[in-house]
Amino acid sequence: IAVNPEAVRFGDVAVGQPSELKVILQGSQPFSVKEIKGGDGVVEVTPVAGGARPVHILKLTLVAAAPGALSRSLEISTDHPEQPT
Numbered sequence: 001i002a003v004n005p006e007a008v009r010f011g012d013v014a015v016g017q018p019s020e021l022k023v024i025l026q027g028s029q030p031f032s033v034k035e036i037k038g039g040d041g042v043v044e045v046t047p048v049a050g051g052a053r054p055v056h057i058l059k060l061t062l063v064a065a066a067p068g069a070l071s072r073s074l075e076i077s078t079d080h081p082e083q084p085t
Contacts, residue, residue, distance in 0.1 A: 001027045001083045010062050018063045022048075025056040031080035033058075038074040045074060052079075 004024045013019045025033070030052040036045045042065070048057040064070065077085050 001025055001031070001078065001080055008060060013062060013064050015064050015067055018061055020062075021060045023058045023060060025058065025076065025078075027054050027078075027080050027083070029080070030054050031056075031078045033076060033078055035077040036074060037077075038072055040072065042070065043072050043074070 002025070004026070008021055008023060010019050010021060031054070032050070032052045033047050033056055036058075039045055042062065044061045044063075046059050046061075048059055058076075062070075075085060
């Protein structure tokens with residue numbers, strides 16, 4: 001499964017103001033997104049559409065609670081037989 005972009009950079013974000021970006025997941029065959037881990041309540045990740053499809057768009061929403069750098073790694077679980085995570 002290809003992820004575009006592989007690394008997401010929100011840049012400068014105002015504290016308390018939501019900032020959104022989109023990430024595209026593309027597979028060789030239709031797959032479903034089963035679970036997304038790692039946002040820790042700081043970064044919310046929601047699929048734009050559900051069900052099995054070869055391309056998924058994920059909406060990432062960040063609401064910074066305090067100033068400073070922030071780094072998170074997300075783990076996306078799918079039902080794709082070749083790349084379940």
